[in-house]
Amino acid sequence: MNYLEHIGKYFIMLKQVFKKPQKWSVFKEMLFREVEDLGLKSLGIITFISFFVGGVVAIQTALNVDSPFIPKYLIGFATKRSMILEFAPTFMSIILAGKVGSYISSSIGTMRVTEQIDALDVMGINSLNYLVLPKIIAALFFYPLLILLAMFLGIVGGYFAGVLTGLFFSEDYIYGIQLDFNTYFVKYAVIKTLVFAFVIATIPSYHGYYVKGGSLEVGRASTQAVVWTSVVIILLNYFLTQMLLG
Amino acid sequence: MIEVKNLYKEFDGTPVLKGISTTFEKGKTSMIIGQSGSGKTVFLKCLLGLHKHEKGSIIFDGRDYEDLKDKEHRQLRQEMGMVFQGGALYDSLTIEENVMFPLKMFTNNSFGEMLERVNTVLKRVNLENVNNKFPAELSGGMQKRVAIARAIVMNPKYLFCDEPNSGLDPNTATVIDNLIQEITKEYQMITIINSHDMNSVMEIGEKIVFLKNGVKAWEGTNKEIFKTENEAIVDFVYSSNLFKKVREVYLNETK
Numbered sequence: 001m002n003y004l005e006h007i008g009k010y011f012i013m014l015k016q017v018f019k020k021p022q023k024w025s026v027f028k029e030m031l032f033r034e035v036e037d038l039g040l041k042s043l044g045i046i047t048f049i050s051f052f053v054g055g056v057v058a059i060q061t062a063l064n065v066d067s068p069f070i071p072k073y074l075i076g077f078a079t080k081r082s083m084i085l086e087f088a089p090t091f092m093s094i095i096l097a098g099k100v101g102s103y104i105s106s107s108i109g110t111m112r113v114t115e116q117i118d119a120l121d122v123m124g125i126n127s128l129n130y131l132v133l134p135k136i137i138a139a140l141f142f143y144p145l146l147i148l149l150a151m152f153l154g155i156v157g158g159y160f161a162g163v164l165t166g167l168f169f170s171e172d173y174i175y176g177i178q179l180d181f182n183t184y185f186v187k188y189a190v191i192k193t194l195v196f197a198f199v200i201a202t203i204p205s206y207h208g209y210y211v212k213g214g215s216l217e218v219g220r221a222s223t224q225a226v227v228w229t230s231v232v233i234i235l236l237n238y239f240l241t242q243m244l245l246g
Numbered sequence: 247m248i249e250v251k252n253l254y255k256e257f258d259g260t261p262v263l264k265g266i267s268t269t270f271e272k273g274k275t276s277m278i279i280g281q282s283g284s285g286k287t288v289f290l291k292c293l294l295g296l297h298k299h300e301k302g303s304i305i306f307d308g309r310d311y312e313d314l315k316d317k318e319h320r321q322l323r324q325e326m327g328m329v330f331q332g333g334a335l336y337d338s339l340t341i342e343e344n345v346m347f348p349l350k351m352f353t354n355n356s357f358g359e360m361l362e363r364v365n366t367v368l369k370r371v372n373l374e375n376v377n378n379k380f381p382a383e384l385s386g387g388m389q390k391r392v393a394i395a396r397a398i399v400m401n402p403k404y405l406f407c408d409e410p411n412s413g414l415d416p417n418t419a420t421v422i423d424n425l426i427q428e429i430t431k432e433y434q435m436i437t438i439i440n441s442h443d444m445n446s447v448m449e450i451g452e453k454i455v456f457l458k459n460g461v462k463a464w465e466g467t468n469k470e471i472f473k474t475e476n477e478a479i480v481d482f483v484y485s486s487n488l489f490k491k492v493r494e495v496y497l498n499e500t501k
Contacts, residue, residue, distance in 0.1 A: 022351060
Protein backbone atom coordinates (compact mmCIF):
# COMPACT_ATOMS: atom_id res chain seq x y z
CA MET A 1 0.00 0.00 0.00
CA ASN A 2 1.46 3.36 -0.89
CA TYR A 3 1.69 6.41 1.35
CA LEU A 4 -1.27 8.17 -0.29
CA GLU A 5 -3.49 5.18 0.35
CA HIS A 6 -2.46 5.16 4.01
CA ILE A 7 -3.16 8.89 4.32
CA GLY A 8 -6.58 8.44 2.69
CA LYS A 9 -7.41 5.50 4.95
CA TYR A 10 -6.29 7.51 7.98
CA PHE A 11 -8.73 10.33 7.17
CA ILE A 12 -11.54 7.85 6.47
CA MET A 13 -10.80 6.39 9.90
CA LEU A 14 -11.10 9.87 11.46
CA LYS A 15 -14.54 10.28 9.85
CA GLN A 16 -15.72 7.19 11.72
CA VAL A 17 -14.03 8.30 14.93
CA PHE A 18 -15.75 11.68 15.07
CA LYS A 19 -19.30 10.45 15.45
CA LYS A 20 -21.63 10.86 18.38
CA PRO A 21 -20.84 8.23 21.03
CA GLN A 22 -23.53 5.54 21.17
CA LYS A 23 -23.85 5.71 24.95
CA TRP A 24 -22.58 8.74 26.88
CA SER A 25 -22.23 6.89 30.18
CA VAL A 26 -19.97 4.26 28.55
CA PHE A 27 -18.01 6.99 26.75
CA LYS A 28 -17.45 8.84 30.05
CA GLU A 29 -16.20 5.64 31.65
CA MET A 30 -13.78 5.04 28.76
CA LEU A 31 -12.62 8.66 28.89
CA PHE A 32 -11.65 8.43 32.57
CA ARG A 33 -9.87 5.15 31.88
CA GLU A 34 -7.88 6.77 29.05
CA VAL A 35 -7.02 9.83 31.16
CA GLU A 36 -5.48 7.41 33.62
CA ASP A 37 -3.75 5.19 31.04
CA LEU A 38 -2.49 7.87 28.70
CA GLY A 39 -2.12 10.83 31.06
CA LEU A 40 -1.65 9.98 34.71
CA LYS A 41 0.58 7.00 33.97
CA SER A 42 2.89 9.27 31.94
CA LEU A 43 3.31 11.69 34.81
CA GLY A 44 6.32 9.86 36.29
CA ILE A 45 8.42 9.70 33.14
CA ILE A 46 7.61 13.30 32.17
CA THR A 47 8.55 14.52 35.66
CA PHE A 48 11.80 12.56 35.65
CA ILE A 49 12.91 13.49 32.11
CA SER A 50 11.94 17.16 32.19
CA PHE A 51 13.69 17.73 35.53
CA PHE A 52 16.96 16.26 34.30
CA VAL A 53 16.74 17.75 30.81
CA GLY A 54 16.29 21.18 32.43
CA GLY A 55 19.36 20.43 34.57
CA VAL A 56 21.45 19.41 31.57
CA VAL A 57 20.40 22.49 29.55
CA ALA A 58 21.37 24.77 32.43
CA ILE A 59 24.75 23.04 32.96
CA GLN A 60 25.55 23.02 29.21
CA THR A 61 24.68 26.71 28.92
CA ALA A 62 26.72 27.58 32.00
CA LEU A 63 29.75 25.66 30.76
CA ASN A 64 29.59 27.37 27.35
CA VAL A 65 29.12 30.85 28.77
CA ASP A 66 32.60 31.42 30.15
CA SER A 67 33.12 34.94 28.88
CA PRO A 68 33.02 37.55 31.69
CA PHE A 69 31.16 39.88 29.28
CA ILE A 70 28.14 37.58 29.11
CA PRO A 71 25.94 38.00 32.18
CA LYS A 72 25.23 34.81 34.21
CA TYR A 73 21.50 35.51 34.28
CA LEU A 74 21.45 34.46 30.60
CA ILE A 75 21.75 30.84 31.81
CA GLY A 76 18.33 31.05 33.46
CA PHE A 77 16.95 32.94 30.47
CA ALA A 78 18.24 30.34 27.97
CA THR A 79 17.02 27.41 30.07
CA LYS A 80 13.55 28.95 30.34
CA ARG A 81 13.34 29.67 26.60
CA SER A 82 14.63 26.22 25.63
CA MET A 83 12.22 24.45 27.92
CA ILE A 84 9.17 26.51 26.91
CA LEU A 85 9.79 26.69 23.18
CA GLU A 86 11.19 23.26 22.35
CA PHE A 87 12.11 20.84 25.10
CA ALA A 88 8.75 20.69 26.84
CA PRO A 89 6.36 20.65 23.86
CA THR A 90 8.44 18.83 21.23
CA PHE A 91 10.91 16.69 23.14
CA MET A 92 8.29 15.53 25.64
CA SER A 93 5.84 14.81 22.81
CA ILE A 94 8.43 12.58 21.17
CA ILE A 95 8.85 10.80 24.52
CA LEU A 96 5.06 10.41 24.74
CA ALA A 97 4.95 9.18 21.14
CA GLY A 98 7.25 6.37 22.21
CA LYS A 99 5.59 5.52 25.49
CA VAL A 100 1.92 6.17 24.74
CA GLY A 101 2.11 5.52 20.98
CA SER A 102 3.40 1.98 21.44
CA TYR A 103 0.83 1.36 24.17
CA ILE A 104 -2.09 2.55 21.99
CA SER A 105 -0.92 0.68 18.93
CA SER A 106 -0.23 -2.58 20.71
CA SER A 107 -3.40 -2.52 22.80
CA ILE A 108 -5.67 -1.83 19.80
CA GLY A 109 -3.62 -4.21 17.62
CA THR A 110 -3.99 -6.99 20.18
CA MET A 111 -7.73 -6.34 20.28
CA ARG A 112 -7.77 -6.68 16.50
CA VAL A 113 -5.86 -9.97 16.28
CA THR A 114 -7.80 -11.53 19.17
CA GLU A 115 -11.10 -10.59 17.47
CA GLN A 116 -12.15 -8.23 20.28
CA ILE A 117 -12.76 -5.51 17.68
CA ASP A 118 -14.85 -7.93 15.60
CA ALA A 119 -16.85 -8.64 18.76
CA LEU A 120 -17.60 -4.90 19.07
CA ASP A 121 -18.57 -4.67 15.39
CA VAL A 122 -20.85 -7.71 15.62
CA MET A 123 -22.68 -6.05 18.52
CA GLY A 124 -23.33 -3.04 16.28
CA ILE A 125 -20.86 -0.79 18.08
CA ASN A 126 -18.82 1.74 16.09
CA SER A 127 -15.49 0.30 17.26
CA LEU A 128 -13.41 3.24 16.02
CA ASN A 129 -15.56 5.75 17.83
CA TYR A 130 -15.65 3.60 20.96
CA LEU A 131 -11.89 2.96 21.08
CA VAL A 132 -10.24 6.03 19.57
CA LEU A 133 -12.39 9.06 20.46
CA PRO A 134 -11.84 8.77 24.24
CA LYS A 135 -8.08 8.53 23.58
CA ILE A 136 -8.12 11.73 21.51
CA ILE A 137 -10.16 13.68 24.08
CA ALA A 138 -8.00 12.38 26.95
CA ALA A 139 -4.79 13.34 25.14
CA LEU A 140 -6.08 16.79 24.14
CA PHE A 141 -7.19 17.49 27.67
CA PHE A 142 -4.23 16.07 29.59
CA TYR A 143 -1.12 16.63 27.46
CA PRO A 144 -1.12 20.44 27.65
CA LEU A 145 -1.16 20.04 31.44
CA LEU A 146 1.74 17.58 31.25
CA ILE A 147 3.71 19.93 29.04
CA LEU A 148 3.10 22.90 31.35
CA LEU A 149 4.33 20.74 34.20
CA ALA A 150 7.38 19.74 32.12
CA MET A 151 8.22 23.43 31.51
CA PHE A 152 8.04 24.19 35.21
CA LEU A 153 10.04 21.13 36.26
CA GLY A 154 12.66 21.72 33.58
CA ILE A 155 13.27 25.24 34.85
CA VAL A 156 13.37 23.97 38.46
CA GLY A 157 15.77 21.21 37.37
CA GLY A 158 18.05 23.82 35.83
CA TYR A 159 18.04 25.77 39.05
CA PHE A 160 19.02 22.80 41.21
CA ALA A 161 21.64 21.54 38.76
CA GLY A 162 23.40 24.90 38.56
CA VAL A 163 23.10 26.03 42.14
CA LEU A 164 24.04 22.67 43.66
CA THR A 165 27.14 22.39 41.44
CA GLY A 166 28.07 26.01 42.05
CA LEU A 167 28.02 26.92 38.34
CA PHE A 168 25.88 30.02 38.94
CA PHE A 169 24.15 31.86 41.74
CA SER A 170 20.54 31.41 42.61
CA GLU A 171 19.78 35.16 42.20
CA ASP A 172 21.21 35.23 38.64
CA TYR A 173 19.16 32.23 37.58
CA ILE A 174 15.91 33.57 39.09
CA TYR A 175 16.49 36.97 37.47
CA GLY A 176 17.13 35.21 34.13
CA ILE A 177 13.92 33.20 34.18
CA GLN A 178 11.90 36.34 34.99
CA LEU A 179 13.57 38.39 32.28
CA ASP A 180 11.49 39.22 29.18
CA PHE A 181 8.79 36.67 29.98
CA ASN A 182 6.56 36.41 26.93
CA THR A 183 3.24 34.61 27.53
CA TYR A 184 2.80 34.13 23.78
CA PHE A 185 5.59 31.55 23.87
CA VAL A 186 3.60 29.51 26.37
CA LYS A 187 0.52 29.79 24.13
CA TYR A 188 2.65 28.70 21.19
CA ALA A 189 3.87 25.67 23.15
CA VAL A 190 0.32 24.75 24.17
CA ILE A 191 -0.96 25.05 20.57
CA LYS A 192 1.87 22.79 19.40
CA THR A 193 1.10 20.33 22.18
CA LEU A 194 -2.58 20.15 21.22
CA VAL A 195 -1.62 19.29 17.63
CA PHE A 196 0.96 16.74 18.80
CA ALA A 197 -1.53 15.20 21.26
CA PHE A 198 -3.94 14.62 18.38
CA VAL A 199 -1.16 13.00 16.36
CA ILE A 200 -0.04 10.83 19.33
CA ALA A 201 -3.59 9.54 19.84
CA THR A 202 -4.57 8.96 16.21
CA ILE A 203 -1.54 7.64 14.27
CA PRO A 204 -0.85 4.73 16.66
CA SER A 205 -4.61 4.00 16.72
CA TYR A 206 -4.53 3.77 12.92
CA HIS A 207 -1.57 1.37 12.96
CA GLY A 208 -3.15 -0.79 15.66
CA TYR A 209 -6.66 -0.84 14.22
CA TYR A 210 -5.68 -1.98 10.76
CA VAL A 211 -3.05 -4.55 11.78
CA LYS A 212 -3.39 -7.96 10.14
CA GLY A 213 -1.83 -11.20 11.35
CA GLY A 214 -0.63 -12.14 14.80
CA SER A 215 1.53 -10.92 17.67
CA LEU A 216 4.57 -10.39 15.45
CA GLU A 217 2.60 -7.99 13.24
CA VAL A 218 1.29 -6.20 16.35
CA GLY A 219 4.92 -5.62 17.39
CA ARG A 220 5.79 -4.34 13.92
CA ALA A 221 2.76 -2.07 13.86
CA SER A 222 3.77 -0.71 17.23
CA THR A 223 7.27 0.13 15.99
CA GLN A 224 5.88 1.73 12.83
CA ALA A 225 3.42 3.72 14.88
CA VAL A 226 6.20 5.21 17.03
CA VAL A 227 8.36 5.99 13.99
CA TRP A 228 5.56 7.65 12.02
CA THR A 229 4.22 9.56 15.00
CA SER A 230 7.73 10.94 15.67
CA VAL A 231 8.24 11.84 11.99
CA VAL A 232 4.90 13.64 11.81
CA ILE A 233 5.60 15.49 15.07
CA ILE A 234 8.96 16.70 13.78
CA LEU A 235 7.47 17.82 10.46
CA LEU A 236 4.52 19.54 12.09
CA ASN A 237 6.86 21.19 14.57
CA TYR A 238 8.71 22.80 11.68
CA PHE A 239 5.54 24.06 9.98
CA LEU A 240 3.91 25.23 13.21
CA THR A 241 7.05 27.11 14.20
CA GLN A 242 7.09 28.82 10.81
CA MET A 243 3.42 29.69 11.09
CA LEU A 244 3.33 30.82 14.71
CA LEU A 245 6.76 32.40 15.19
CA GLY A 246 7.98 33.09 11.68
CA MET B 247 -35.46 -18.27 9.80
CA ILE B 248 -32.26 -17.17 8.04
CA GLU B 249 -32.42 -17.61 4.28
CA VAL B 250 -29.22 -17.40 2.28
CA LYS B 251 -29.80 -17.05 -1.44
CA ASN B 252 -27.09 -17.43 -4.03
CA LEU B 253 -24.39 -15.86 -1.84
CA TYR B 254 -21.31 -14.81 -3.75
CA LYS B 255 -18.17 -13.28 -2.29
CA GLU B 256 -14.76 -12.60 -3.77
CA PHE B 257 -11.49 -11.12 -2.60
CA ASP B 258 -9.39 -9.24 -5.16
CA GLY B 259 -11.16 -11.01 -8.01
CA THR B 260 -10.78 -14.49 -6.48
CA PRO B 261 -14.17 -16.02 -5.69
CA VAL B 262 -14.39 -17.52 -2.21
CA LEU B 263 -18.13 -18.20 -2.02
CA LYS B 264 -19.72 -19.21 -5.30
CA GLY B 265 -23.48 -18.93 -5.03
CA ILE B 266 -24.40 -20.62 -1.75
CA SER B 267 -28.08 -21.07 -0.91
CA THR B 268 -29.42 -22.59 2.30
CA THR B 269 -31.74 -21.93 5.23
CA PHE B 270 -31.26 -22.07 9.00
CA GLU B 271 -34.19 -22.72 11.29
CA LYS B 272 -35.22 -21.59 14.74
CA GLY B 273 -34.40 -23.89 17.67
CA LYS B 274 -31.93 -25.93 15.65
CA THR B 275 -28.17 -26.21 15.88
CA SER B 276 -26.81 -25.85 12.37
CA MET B 277 -23.20 -26.53 11.51
CA ILE B 278 -21.01 -25.35 8.68
CA ILE B 279 -18.18 -27.74 7.96
CA GLY B 280 -15.47 -27.98 5.35
CA GLN B 281 -11.73 -28.12 4.85
CA SER B 282 -9.50 -25.17 5.64
CA GLY B 283 -9.91 -22.61 2.86
CA SER B 284 -13.35 -23.89 1.86
CA GLY B 285 -14.98 -20.57 2.74
CA LYS B 286 -16.57 -21.42 6.12
CA THR B 287 -15.23 -18.43 8.00
CA VAL B 288 -16.00 -16.05 5.13
CA PHE B 289 -19.53 -17.48 4.99
CA LEU B 290 -19.99 -16.91 8.72
CA LYS B 291 -18.56 -13.39 8.50
CA CYS B 292 -20.94 -12.60 5.62
CA LEU B 293 -23.86 -13.73 7.79
CA LEU B 294 -22.58 -11.49 10.58
CA GLY B 295 -22.21 -8.54 8.24
CA LEU B 296 -18.45 -8.34 8.85
CA HIS B 297 -17.85 -9.04 5.14
CA LYS B 298 -19.95 -7.42 2.43
CA HIS B 299 -21.06 -9.91 -0.21
CA GLU B 300 -21.03 -9.09 -3.92
CA LYS B 301 -24.13 -11.01 -5.00
CA GLY B 302 -27.05 -12.78 -3.41
CA SER B 303 -29.01 -12.04 -0.29
CA ILE B 304 -29.19 -12.92 3.40
CA ILE B 305 -32.67 -12.64 4.86
CA PHE B 306 -33.17 -12.61 8.63
CA ASP B 307 -36.80 -13.37 9.40
CA GLY B 308 -37.97 -11.53 6.30
CA ARG B 309 -35.42 -8.70 6.58
CA ASP B 310 -32.91 -8.55 3.74
CA TYR B 311 -29.61 -7.34 5.25
CA GLU B 312 -28.82 -5.24 2.18
CA ASP B 313 -32.13 -3.35 2.27
CA LEU B 314 -31.85 -2.28 5.89
CA LYS B 315 -31.05 1.28 6.96
CA ASP B 316 -28.24 2.02 9.43
CA LYS B 317 -30.57 2.08 12.44
CA GLU B 318 -32.17 -1.21 11.36
CA HIS B 319 -28.70 -2.71 10.85
CA ARG B 320 -27.80 -1.78 14.41
CA GLN B 321 -31.08 -3.25 15.64
CA LEU B 322 -30.40 -6.49 13.77
CA ARG B 323 -26.87 -6.66 15.16
CA GLN B 324 -28.29 -6.44 18.67
CA GLU B 325 -30.32 -9.55 17.90
CA MET B 326 -27.12 -11.46 17.16
CA GLY B 327 -24.78 -13.14 19.61
CA MET B 328 -21.34 -14.35 18.61
CA VAL B 329 -18.94 -16.75 20.25
CA PHE B 330 -15.50 -16.22 18.74
CA GLN B 331 -12.86 -18.91 18.35
CA GLY B 332 -10.62 -17.43 21.03
CA GLY B 333 -13.48 -16.09 23.13
CA ALA B 334 -12.65 -12.45 22.28
CA LEU B 335 -13.24 -11.39 25.87
CA TYR B 336 -12.05 -7.90 26.77
CA ASP B 337 -8.80 -8.42 28.69
CA SER B 338 -9.05 -5.24 30.72
CA LEU B 339 -12.57 -5.98 31.96
CA THR B 340 -13.61 -8.44 34.65
CA ILE B 341 -15.91 -11.34 33.77
CA GLU B 342 -18.87 -9.42 35.18
CA GLU B 343 -18.00 -6.33 33.13
CA ASN B 344 -17.47 -8.44 30.00
CA VAL B 345 -20.90 -10.05 30.24
CA MET B 346 -22.54 -6.78 31.29
CA PHE B 347 -20.99 -4.86 28.40
CA PRO B 348 -23.81 -5.34 25.81
CA LEU B 349 -26.40 -4.47 28.47
CA LYS B 350 -24.54 -1.27 29.33
CA MET B 351 -24.31 -0.30 25.66
CA PHE B 352 -27.85 -1.06 24.59
CA THR B 353 -30.17 -0.91 27.59
CA ASN B 354 -31.09 1.70 30.15
CA ASN B 355 -31.42 -0.84 32.94
CA SER B 356 -30.19 -0.02 36.43
CA PHE B 357 -26.94 -1.58 37.63
CA GLY B 358 -28.90 -3.93 39.88
CA GLU B 359 -31.04 -5.18 37.00
CA MET B 360 -27.99 -5.67 34.80
CA LEU B 361 -26.15 -7.53 37.54
CA GLU B 362 -29.13 -9.83 38.04
CA ARG B 363 -29.17 -10.67 34.34
CA VAL B 364 -25.39 -11.21 34.31
CA ASN B 365 -25.61 -13.60 37.26
CA THR B 366 -28.50 -15.44 35.59
CA VAL B 367 -26.58 -16.10 32.38
CA LEU B 368 -23.35 -16.94 34.20
CA LYS B 369 -25.29 -19.46 36.27
CA ARG B 370 -26.84 -20.79 33.06
CA VAL B 371 -23.39 -21.57 31.67
CA ASN B 372 -22.42 -23.14 35.01
CA LEU B 373 -20.09 -20.39 36.12
CA GLU B 374 -20.42 -18.90 39.56
CA ASN B 375 -18.13 -16.85 41.80
CA VAL B 376 -16.05 -15.65 38.86
CA ASN B 377 -17.57 -12.16 38.56
CA ASN B 378 -14.50 -10.31 39.71
CA LYS B 379 -11.90 -12.39 37.91
CA PHE B 380 -10.20 -11.34 34.70
CA PRO B 381 -10.31 -13.51 31.54
CA ALA B 382 -6.63 -14.42 31.91
CA GLU B 383 -7.39 -16.00 35.28
CA LEU B 384 -9.81 -18.54 33.74
CA SER B 385 -9.20 -21.77 31.84
CA GLY B 386 -9.92 -22.02 28.10
CA GLY B 387 -13.19 -23.85 28.71
CA MET B 388 -14.34 -21.29 31.27
CA GLN B 389 -13.46 -18.45 28.89
CA LYS B 390 -15.62 -20.09 26.20
CA ARG B 391 -18.48 -20.32 28.69
CA VAL B 392 -18.09 -16.63 29.54
CA ALA B 393 -18.14 -15.87 25.79
CA ILE B 394 -21.38 -17.86 25.50
CA ALA B 395 -22.82 -15.99 28.48
CA ARG B 396 -21.94 -12.65 26.86
CA ALA B 397 -23.43 -13.79 23.57
CA ILE B 398 -26.79 -14.71 25.14
CA VAL B 399 -27.06 -11.92 27.69
CA MET B 400 -29.20 -9.81 25.32
CA ASN B 401 -31.52 -12.74 24.51
CA PRO B 402 -30.40 -12.94 20.88
CA LYS B 403 -32.46 -14.47 18.10
CA TYR B 404 -29.36 -15.60 16.26
CA LEU B 405 -26.27 -17.21 17.78
CA PHE B 406 -23.10 -17.66 15.75
CA CYS B 407 -20.14 -19.69 16.96
CA ASP B 408 -16.76 -19.86 15.27
CA GLU B 409 -15.02 -23.10 16.23
CA PRO B 410 -16.24 -23.02 19.83
CA ASN B 411 -14.31 -26.21 20.67
CA SER B 412 -10.93 -25.36 19.29
CA GLY B 413 -8.16 -25.81 21.85
CA LEU B 414 -10.39 -27.65 24.33
CA ASP B 415 -10.00 -31.17 25.69
CA PRO B 416 -12.69 -33.70 24.57
CA ASN B 417 -14.63 -33.56 27.86
CA THR B 418 -14.80 -29.78 27.95
CA ALA B 419 -15.65 -29.72 24.23
CA THR B 420 -18.63 -31.99 24.89
CA VAL B 421 -19.76 -29.76 27.76
CA ILE B 422 -19.61 -26.70 25.47
CA ASP B 423 -21.47 -28.57 22.67
CA ASN B 424 -24.24 -29.67 24.98
CA LEU B 425 -24.49 -26.22 26.48
CA ILE B 426 -24.88 -24.61 23.06
CA GLN B 427 -27.53 -27.11 22.05
CA GLU B 428 -29.43 -26.69 25.31
CA ILE B 429 -29.54 -22.92 25.14
CA THR B 430 -30.52 -23.08 21.47
CA LYS B 431 -33.64 -25.05 22.45
CA GLU B 432 -34.27 -23.03 25.58
CA TYR B 433 -34.00 -19.59 23.93
CA GLN B 434 -35.40 -20.85 20.59
CA MET B 435 -32.47 -19.29 18.74
CA ILE B 436 -31.11 -19.93 15.29
CA THR B 437 -27.64 -21.25 16.06
CA ILE B 438 -24.98 -21.55 13.39
CA ILE B 439 -21.67 -23.15 14.29
CA ASN B 440 -18.56 -23.16 12.19
CA SER B 441 -16.62 -26.28 13.16
CA HIS B 442 -13.86 -28.70 12.31
CA ASP B 443 -14.71 -30.99 15.18
CA MET B 444 -16.38 -34.14 13.85
CA ASN B 445 -17.49 -35.18 17.35
CA SER B 446 -19.52 -31.95 17.58
CA VAL B 447 -20.90 -32.45 14.10
CA MET B 448 -22.13 -35.97 14.91
CA GLU B 449 -23.35 -34.96 18.35
CA ILE B 450 -25.29 -31.74 17.85
CA GLY B 451 -25.43 -31.07 14.09
CA GLU B 452 -29.17 -30.98 13.48
CA LYS B 453 -28.39 -29.43 10.15
CA ILE B 454 -25.04 -29.68 8.45
CA VAL B 455 -23.87 -27.61 5.50
CA PHE B 456 -20.69 -28.91 3.91
CA LEU B 457 -18.69 -26.40 1.88
CA LYS B 458 -16.03 -27.36 -0.63
CA ASN B 459 -14.09 -24.81 -2.67
CA GLY B 460 -16.70 -22.14 -2.00
CA VAL B 461 -19.74 -24.16 -3.04
CA LYS B 462 -22.28 -26.10 -0.98
CA ALA B 463 -21.28 -29.70 -1.68
CA TRP B 464 -23.72 -31.39 0.69
CA GLU B 465 -26.50 -30.56 3.16
CA GLY B 466 -28.27 -32.82 5.65
CA THR B 467 -28.52 -33.89 9.29
CA ASN B 468 -26.13 -35.77 11.59
CA LYS B 469 -28.18 -38.92 10.99
CA GLU B 470 -28.04 -38.55 7.23
CA ILE B 471 -24.29 -38.03 7.27
CA PHE B 472 -23.84 -41.73 8.11
CA LYS B 473 -25.94 -42.90 5.17
CA THR B 474 -24.89 -40.48 2.48
CA GLU B 475 -22.98 -41.71 -0.54
CA ASN B 476 -21.88 -38.19 -1.49
CA GLU B 477 -18.20 -38.63 -2.24
CA ALA B 478 -17.08 -35.18 -1.12
CA ILE B 479 -18.58 -35.40 2.37
CA VAL B 480 -17.61 -39.07 2.82
CA ASP B 481 -13.99 -38.21 1.96
CA PHE B 482 -14.00 -35.32 4.39
CA VAL B 483 -15.83 -36.82 7.37
CA TYR B 484 -14.54 -40.37 7.15
CA SER B 485 -10.92 -39.53 6.52
CA SER B 486 -9.91 -41.16 9.82
CA ASN B 487 -10.08 -44.92 10.44
CA LEU B 488 -11.97 -44.35 13.66
CA PHE B 489 -14.83 -42.56 11.91
CA LYS B 490 -14.84 -45.17 9.13
CA LYS B 491 -15.38 -47.87 11.77
CA VAL B 492 -18.04 -45.80 13.55
CA ARG B 493 -19.87 -45.47 10.24
CA GLU B 494 -19.65 -49.21 9.54
CA VAL B 495 -21.02 -50.02 12.99
CA TYR B 496 -23.85 -47.49 12.59
CA LEU B 497 -24.79 -48.80 9.14
CA ASN B 498 -24.72 -52.42 10.35
CA GLU B 499 -26.90 -51.58 13.34
CA THR B 500 -29.47 -49.70 11.27
CA LYS B 501 -29.72 -52.34 8.52
